Amino acid sequence: MSAVLAVDIGGTTFAAAAIGADRGMIARVEVPIGTDPTATLATLIGGFAPDGLIGVGIGSAGPLDPASGSVSPVNIPAWRRYPIAAAVADLTGLPVGLAGDAQCMALGEYWHRAAAPSMLGLVVSTGIGGGLVLDGEPYFGRSGNAGHIGHISIDPAGARCPCGGTGCVETVASGPSMTAYARSRGWTGPDARALSTDASAGNPVARLAFARGAAALATAILTTAALVDIDTVVVGGGVAAAGEVLFGPLRQALAEQAGLGFLQHVTVTPTTLARDAGLYGAAALAFALAGVPV
Amino acid sequence: MSAVLAVDIGGTTFAAAAIGADRGMIARVEVPIGTDPTATLATLIGGFAPDGLIGVGIGSAGPLDPASGSVSPVNIPAWRRYPIAAAVADLTGLPVGLAGDAQCMALGEYWHRAAAPSMLGLVVSTGIGGGLVLDGEPYFGRSGNAGHIGHISIDPAGARCPCGGTGCVETVASGPSMTAYARSRGWTGPDARALSTDASAGNPVARLAFARGAAALATAILTTAALVDIDTVVVGGGVAAAGEVLFGPLRQALAEQAGLGFLQHVTVTPTTLARDAGLYGAAALAFALAGVPV
Numbered sequence: 001m002s003a004v005l006a007v008d009i010g011g012t013t014f015a016a017a018a019i020g021a022d023r024g025m026i027a028r029v030e031v032p033i034g035t036d037p038t039a040t041l042a043t044l045i046g047g048f049a050p051d052g053l054i055g056v057g058i059g060s061a062g063p064l065d066p067a068s069g070s071v072s073p074v075n076i077p078a079w080r081r082y083p084i085a086a087a088v089a090d091l092t093g094l095p096v097g098l099a100g101d102a103q104c105m106a107l108g109e110y111w112h113r114a115a116a117p118s119m120l121g122l123v124v125s126t127g128i129g130g131g132l133v134l135d136g137e138p139y140f141g142r143s144g145n146a147g148h149i150g151h152i153s154i155d156p157a158g159a160r161c162p163c164g165g166t167g168c169v170e171t172v173a174s175g176p177s178m179t180a181y182a183r184s185r186g187w188t189g190p191d192a193r194a195l196s197t198d199a200s201a202g203n204p205v206a207r208l209a210f211a212r213g214a215a216a217l218a219t220a221i222l223t224t225a226a227l228v229d230i231d232t233v234v235v236g237g238g239v240a241a242a243g244e245v246l247f248g249p250l251r252q253a254l255a256e257q258a259g260l261g262f263l264q265h266v267t268v269t270p271t272t273l274a275r276d277a278g279l280y281g282a283a284a285l286a287f288a289l290a291g292v293p294v
Numbered sequence: 295m296s297a298v299l300a301v302d303i304g305g306t307t308f309a310a311a312a313i314g315a316d317r318g319m320i321a322r323v324e325v326p327i328g329t330d331p332t333a334t335l336a337t338l339i340g341g342f343a344p345d346g347l348i349g350v351g352i353g354s355a356g357p358l359d360p361a362s363g364s365v366s367p368v369n370i371p372a373w374r375r376y377p378i379a380a381a382v383a384d385l386t387g388l389p390v391g392l393a394g395d396a397q398c399m400a401l402g403e404y405w406h407r408a409a410a411p412s413m414l415g416l417v418v419s420t421g422i423g424g425g426l427v428l429d430g431e432p433y434f435g436r437s438g439n440a441g442h443i444g445h446i447s448i449d450p451a452g453a454r455c456p457c458g459g460t461g462c463v464e465t466v467a468s469g470p471s472m473t474a475y476a477r478s479r480g481w482t483g484p485d486a487r488a489l490s491t492d493a494s495a496g497n498p499v500a501r502l503a504f505a506r507g508a509a510a511l512a513t514a515i516l517t518t519a520a521l522v523d524i525d526t527v528v529v530g531g532g533v534a535a536a537g538e539v540l541f542g543p544l545r546q547a548l549a550e551q552a553g554l555g556f557l558q559h560v561t562v563t564p565t566t567l568a569r570d571a572g573l574y575g576a577a578a579l580a581f582a583l584a585g586v587p588v
Contacts, residue, residue, distance in 0.1 A: 063554070118436050132521070139428070141523025142412050145556045148520040153513050153551065155450055165516075165553030219447050222459075226442040227426070227521055229435025257447065259459030260357065262439045 002054045004286035005092065006279040007045070008101065009060035009084070011075030011126055015275070016044045018053065019283035021292055023112060025276070037076050041084070042091060050092045057097045057286030058084060059104030059278045062129070066144030069098055075126065097285040099140060102129030103147055104281030105271070107138045109234040111284040112273055116232035120224050121277070122149065122268075124217065124246070125237035128170045131281075134228060138285070150174070154219045169220045173213035175239045182209040196242030210242075211249045218253035225266050236271035243270065296348045298580035299386065300573040301339070302395065303354035303378070305369030305420055309569070310338045312347065313577035315588050317406060319570070331370050335378070336385060344386045351391045351580030352378060353398030353572045356423070360438030363392055369420070391579040393434060396423030397441055398575030399565070401432045403528045405578040405588065406567055410526035414518050415571070416443065416562075418511065418540070419531035422464045425575075428522060432579070444468070448513045463514045467507035469533045476503040490536030504536075505543045512547035519560050530565035537564065 001020050008015040014033055018026040029047055033040050061073035069085025085096045099107070106121025110133045117136040123129040128150030132139040139146050150170040151163050158167025171177055175192030182195055187205045189195055199206035221233055240246060250268055258264045271277050287293075295314050302309040308331075311322040323341055327334050355367035363379025379390045393401070400415025404427040411430040417423040422444030426433040433440050444464040445457050452461025465471055469486030476489055481499045483489055493500035515527055534540060544562055552558045565571050581588045 063556075116436075130521075134428075134433070139522070142410075142525065143523055143556050145554075146521065146523040148523075148554065151554055151557075152517040152520050154447065156448065156509070156513070157451065161553060163553035165551060168553070215450070219450070223446040223517060224521055226446050227424075227440065227518055228433070229437055229440040229442075231436065257459060259455060259457035259462070260439075260442065260445055262357075262437050263445075 002290070002292055003052060004283050004290070005045070005048050005053050005056045005094070006282035006286065007056060007058045007088065008104070008278040008282060009058065009071065009073065010101065011061050011073060014040055014044050015279060016048065017276070017279045017283070018048055019280065021287060023280070028279070033076065037078050038087070041087065045088060045091045050094055053092070053094060054292065055095045055097070055286040055290045056088055056092055057104070057282035057284070057289070058088060059099055059101045059282040060084065062100050064098065064100060064144065066098055066140065069096070071098070095289055097289040099138070099144070099281070099285055100129065100131065100147065101278050103131035103138060103140060104285065105236050105277040106131030106133055106147070106234070106281065107284050108273060108277040108279065108281030109271060112280050116230070118228070118230045119232040119234060120149070120221065120230050122217070122221070122233055122235045123237040124173060124235060124239040126175055128174050130224070132228060132230070149220050149224060152220055152223060154216055169216050172216035178209040178213045178239070181212060182206055192239055196239070196245050199242070199245040210245055214246060214249035215253045217250055218257050221254065221266060221268065222257055222263050225263050226260070229262065231265050231267065233266060233268045234271050235268055236273070236277050240270055296584070296586055297346060298577050298584070299339070299342050299347050299350045299388070300576035300580065301350060301352045301382065302398070302572040302576060303352065303365065303367065304395065305355050305367060308334055308338050309573060310342065311570070311573045311577070312342055313574065315581060315586055317574070317588070322573070327370065331372050332381070335381065339382060339385045344388055347386070347388060348586065349389045349391070349580040349584045350382055350386055351398070351576035351578070351583070352382060353393055353395045353576040354378060356394050358392065358394060358438065360392055360434065363390070365392070389583055391583040393432070393438070393575070393579055394423065394425060394441065395572050397425035397432060397434060398579065399530055399571040400425030400427055400441070400528070400575065401578050402567060402571040402573065402575030403565060406574050410524070412522070412524045413526040413528060414443070414515065414524050416511070416515070416527055416529045417531040418467060418529060418533040420469055422468050424518070426522060426524070443514050443518060446514055446517060448510055463510050466510035472503040472507045472533070475506060476500055486533055490533070490539050493536070493539040504539055508540060508543035509547045511544055512551050515548065515560060515562065516551055516557050519557050520554070523556065525560050527560060527562045528565055529562055530567070530571050534564055535568070
């Protein structure tokens with residue numbers, strides 16, 4: 001059975017795994033990126049023997065430029081137009097595929113579940129990302145940037161976003177945005193994890209912050225459904241791990257906001273792959289690149 | 295040379311044309327729908343001899359259900375789940391393809407221009423519609439409803455939309471919505487055509503109504519670009535025929551609102567096919583159904 005190397009470049013940790021065409025995970029490592037992300041990458045990759053592998057798939061935090069194989073992850077200042085595809089090809093001698101982290105998450109869910117032929121994978125974490133599978137194929141788009149759901153505007157009177165836009169979903173529904181909103185209303189916890197704990201315990205400000213974020217996510221999901229006609233949404237990411245404290249208000253907001261008939265059957269479910277969805281997607285990308293049907 | 299019959303079902307008129315595989319229009323008729331749309335359809339179709347045709351493509355105002363070949367155009371109350379595909383197949387004895395009017399408009403622009411491989415066709419008229427061509431193929435979606443750009447929400451504090459949603463693009467940027475807004479500010483003209491004439495002449499309220507509609511369209515276009523990574527938008531429909539009075543503020547709003555780098559190269563151009571874009575798209579649909587490369 002053939003196997004590939006899957007690499008997941010996040011904002012705080014890098015993960016890598018050898019994954020077989022039977023979707024089995026053969027080995028998995030995860031390391032904090034530390035002060036030298038390039039050295040971390042070399043260490044991470046160096047732990048796998050290329051001999052038994054037929055290719056590499058990389059899912060990375062964005063933005064990225066698939067044409068040049070470079071990435072500029074917002075949370076890794078040391079990497080600006082970092083030629084990660086070439087770097088990994090040099091380290092392994094293997095063909096390398098590159099896509100966005102949320103795109104890989106969507107592809108991983110699709111590959112692992114063989115769920116609906118068209119779906120949105122949504123990552124709710126420090127940022128908000130998305131990836132599309134349309135008619136059974138990952139849809140990356142002309143420049144490789146399809147699925148940028150975190151930066152669609154849902155409120156012309158909303159906050160200015162670092163991207164340059166106004167009222168982006170990310171300014172309301174990301175972990176830091178929800179936490180900032182709760183703090184502006186007197187909440188004093190440390191982070192989004194604490195916010196979800198407090199919301200679960202019934203803290204009204206924490207619940208309001210999640211309801212507000214969920215309403216923004218519902219608008220973004222229904223917008224995506226109206227444009228590309230998907231009805232299946234799988235949600236992952238650190239904030240989504242909060243569970244019902246997010247999914248309860250999210251389902252309610254979807255029911256309240258859905259207008260046209262074909263938008264009333266959109267279902268949202270949590271990822272069942274937890275932190276590994278992106279790795280499975282990167283693996284699927286590598287198998288596709290190698291022409292191996294999986 | 296093979297030819298097909300193209301049918302365009304609008305809210306106030308029906309049009310039909312025989313179109314050749316060389317993109318030449320052989321014959322074209324247009325009739326008001328009158329009090330009996332089914333009789334109008336039979337008259338319209340009856341004017342063409344099926345002998346010289348290999349298929350029929352229909353573009354219709356929505357909503358529609360491609361699976362059952364039925365349409366329920368909002369502006370034709372007599373038709374609810376009207377089985378138009380079966381009706382036309384009975385009338386002609388030919389295979390029939392069915393898609394949305396804005397989807398056909400996008401496909402017609404794509405076929406006629408052989409422009410960008412991925413594009414959004416946007417119809418700004420009594421309603422707001424859209425159609426997508428992705429990677430050189432029309433993208434209709436799972437239920438055939440892809441491209442519903444008129445009913446994405448861009449403002450949580452916006453007006454309630456007849457679709458059931460809130461703040462839909464159509465509540466701001468359609469002809470009737472812009473006219474209603476201008477009237478609420480003291481303008482007294484009869485319709486959107488008069489509004490565009492007055493805006494061209496410098497009437498400040500009319501200009502404000504167009505600027506407001508253009509800002510909503512810009513948000514919707516950038517949302518579409520962020521999700522499916524297109525940079526080419528072709529705009530048709532009665533309101534778009536107003537020309538620079540719409541396109542000027544639209545280009546300005548796009549420049550002001552675009553955040554992420556890949557959204558800064560979105561171009562909007564008016565249709566060059568005027569009222570015939572939908573007919574060309576319906577023809578392309580019929581040729582595709584017949585397996586004739588065009």
